[in-house]
């Protein structure tokens with residue numbers, strides 16, 4: 001049984017919880033500023049217990065602080081996840097020498113990649129326009145630049161790919177998953193980008 005949400009399942013669960021509880025953190029009542037911006041929390045800490053009564057929406061901050069408390073109780077599960085994350089970031093970083101422009105570019109690109117890979121690792125997917133626009137904001141570059149970085153990441157040898165989401169929108173997912181995400185079984189047509 002997958003520990004994390006399948007992409008379509010998560011989207012439906014998210015919508016269900018928005019309808020049920022409103023789109024706000026159930027602990028601090030923060031309203032998200034990004035698309036699908038809240039985490040789905042398992043109240044009892046068991047990620048396999050997907051009963052509606054066990055699910056609620058939390059902001060990233062509340063979820064992380066809750067996860068930290070749970071980690072203190074059972075460190076083994078989460079230690080492995082951290083290592084995977086570190087490996088992904090290290091794999092994404094390519095240090096090099098060059099002109100100041102090249103180095104600035106590398107700095108933005110490295111941060112963009114790290115941010116995007118983290119985001120997808122945590123959420124399973126991201127709508128393409130969010131990857132471009134939120135990414136630009138997070139990294140401090142403009143959306144044309146982040147779109148360029150994104151198309152490298154979704155190129156033939158990049159780690160990510162584009163698929164059609166359940167509403168026909170383009171979403172970005174990991175090519176191979178990372179062991180913890182199930183790929184969607186519908187609409188998996190791959191679209192190459194240049």
Ligand SMILES: [Zn+2]
Nearest residue numbers: 025028059062
């Ligand atoms: Zn909160």
